[in-house]
Amino acid sequence: MNRVEVIGVEGIGEVVPGDDLAGLIAAAAELRDGDVVVVTQKIVSKAEDKLVPIDATDPVAHKELVEAEAVRVLRRRGDLVITQTRHGFICANAGVDLSNVAEGFAALLPDDADRSARRIRDGLRDRAGVEVAVIVSDTFGRVWRRGVTDVAIGCAGIGAILDLRGTTDSLGRELQVTEVAVVDEIAGAADLVMGKASGVPVAVVRGVDASWFRRGEVHDELVRPADEDLFR
Amino acid sequence: MNRVEVIGVEGIGEVVPGDDLAGLIAAAAELRDGDVVVVTQKIVSKAEDKLVPIDATDPVAHKELVEAEAVRVLRRRGDLVITQTRHGFICANAGVDLSNVAEGFAALLPDDADRSARRIRDGLRDRAGVEVAVIVSDTFGRVWRRGVTDVAIGCAGIGAILDLRGTTDSLGRELQVTEVAVVDEIAGAADLVMGKASGVPVAVVRGVDASWFRRGEVHDELVRPADEDLFR
Numbered sequence: 001m002n003r004v005e006v007i008g009v010e011g012i013g014e015v016v017p018g019d020d021l022a023g024l025i026a027a028a029a030e031l032r033d034g035d036v037v038v039v040t041q042k043i044v045s046k047a048e049d050k051l052v053p054i055d056a057t058d059p060v061a062h063k064e065l066v067e068a069e070a071v072r073v074l075r076r077r078g079d080l081v082i083t084q085t086r087h088g089f090i091c092a093n094a095g096v097d098l099s100n101v102a103e104g105f106a107a108l109l110p111d112d113a114d115r116s117a118r119r120i121r122d123g124l125r126d127r128a129g130v131e132v133a134v135i136v137s138d139t140f141g142r143v144w145r146r147g148v149t150d151v152a153i154g155c156a157g158i159g160a161i162l163d164l165r166g167t168t169d170s171l172g173r174e175l176q177v178t179e180v181a182v183v184d185e186i187a188g189a190a191d192l193v194m195g196k197a198s199g200v201p202v203a204v205v206r207g208v209d210a211s212w213f214r215r216g217e218v219h220d221e222l223v224r225p226a227d228e229d230l231f232r
Numbered sequence: 233m234n235r236v237e238v239i240g241v242e243g244i245g246e247v248v249p250g251d252d253l254a255g256l257i258a259a260a261a262e263l264r265d266g267d268v269v270v271v272t273q274k275i276v277s278k279a280e281d282k283l284v285p286i287d288a289t290d291p292v293a294h295k296e297l298v299e300a301e302a303v304r305v306l307r308r309r310g311d312l313v314i315t316q317t318r319h320g321f322i323c324a325n326a327g328v329d330l331s332n333v334a335e336g337f338a339a340l341l342p343d344d345a346d347r348s349a350r351r352i353r354d355g356l357r358d359r360a361g362v363e364v365a366v367i368v369s370d371t372f373g374r375v376w377r378r379g380v381t382d383v384a385i386g387c388a389g390i391g392a393i394l395d396l397r398g399t400t401d402s403l404g405r406e407l408q409v410t411e412v413a414v415v416d417e418i419a420g421a422a423d424l425v426m427g428k429a430s431g432v433p434v435a436v437v438r439g440v441d442a443s444w445f446r447r448g449e450v451h452d453e454l455v456r457p458a459d460e461d462l463f464r
Contacts (some may be wrong), residue, residue, distance in 0.1 A: 002423070003237065004237070004238040005235065005236070005238075006235065006236040006238070006421065007235050010234070011357070068269065074462075082462060084398075088330070089376075090376040092376075142374065143322075143463065144461070144464075145416065145455065145456055146395045146411065146413065146453065147394075147411045147413030148411065148413060149417050179378065180380055180423070181381050181448045182379075184377065184381050185424055188420040189236070189417065189421035191417050192414070192418065192421060192437075194237065195441075208424055209427075221378065224375075227374065230306075230309060230314060231463050
């Protein structure tokens with residue numbers, strides 16, 4: 001667990017509805033067993049045809065689309081709308097995204113990004129003969145910190161949370177901080193080679209601790225239920 | 233910008249007040265110009281003697297220390313206290329930490345982690361003759377997502393925020409998401425090789441985009457001021 005590599009995968013090209021993402025990734029990347037393949041939400045949404053036509057010059061059209069996608073609006077300020085999506089994510093604009101999408105279209109979130117991750121993982125096993133974990137990433141803001149970071153909205157083959165309860169620190173004392181959102185740390189690491197403007201929609205993260213690989217889900221493990229939320 | 237390496241630095245040993253962190257890191261790591269050196273808050277606090285005696289078996293003592301360190305308590309639930317620190321951070325327990333600290337002591341946050349990062353950066357220039365960026369990291373929870381991730385509480389030689397305003401996406405459309413908290417993504421990436429239990433308090437992140445290197449500060453750039461905060 002001493003070295004992790006983050007490798008941007010180039011040559012994926014423009015993804016269109018119906019594309020086989022696992023096939024595209026297998027052709028563009030040299031994968032190994034134990035890799036974590038991070039795939040941006042944008043190309044998952046495109047492949048799954050979560051594109052809707054929108055007049056991007058019409059702010060009302062965008063607002064209506066955001067409200068249709070949200071199950072709840074938590075806050076508004078100017079153009080910013082903080083929403084809860086049907087998946088339970090709290091994010092800006094219900095995940096409706098206009099960047100890196102063809103003119104006249106917006107991309108919505110995948111219906112179930114954990115399922116999307118499982119499909120890509122299964123596809124990579126078939127296409128490339130590798131046993132990898134898959135994370136679907138998206139870009140979220142934070143309440144108390146400026147700027148955005150990439151986080152996981154779906155995962156497969158890796159636990160969303162690394163549970164260290166019962167383990168001890170280097171001095172033999174039981175750890176206070178016990179649940180680490182490793183899939184979010186991996187998604188953020190992947191963004192270091194993706195950039196927002198570079199058109200690199202996939203990264204391979206190689207060398208993460210093999211003990212983290214297990215059945216995992218963002219929805220069940222990582223999304224905080226309303227009854228745990230102190231700020232909703 | 234196609235490959236980033238994250239390398240855990242072993243052999244730092246137990247840090248005590250007065251230690252020269254730059255000297256310890258320079259001796260343990262093979263640094264290169266352009267590396268980002270991520271240093272956990274814990275060893276910064278130890279070197280800067282931000283240790284206070286506490287009877288860890290006495291929950292009242294811990295609670296009193298947290299309240300003394302906080303300038304404001306936002307929420308409480310059971311043992312969890314969400315606080316604002318004098319630095320402007322919103323985090324659990326005002327950053328008071330008992331893990332990886334000798335029995336009978338708690339570690340407080342550095343007085344000014346940006347300054348700590350600058351000192352380590354200057355020290356590494358002196359000791360190792362390298363021009364690197366430095367991030368001081370700590371482990372914070374999130375409002376709407378379970379689990380913790382490592383984020384930056386101080387930085388030097390790198391912008392906390394990468395501002396993409398005015399740049400266009402791969403299809404030529406102006407980017408919606410324009411400010412990326414790259415120091416948080418790097419801090420999270422570093423945690424992938426540190427672990428909470430492994431006693432690896434420093435990581436080197438090699439290969440990040442050279443255009444990110446500039447004068448930077450977490451406090452001024454990344455901590456969201458109260459008047460921007462929709463949820464305080």
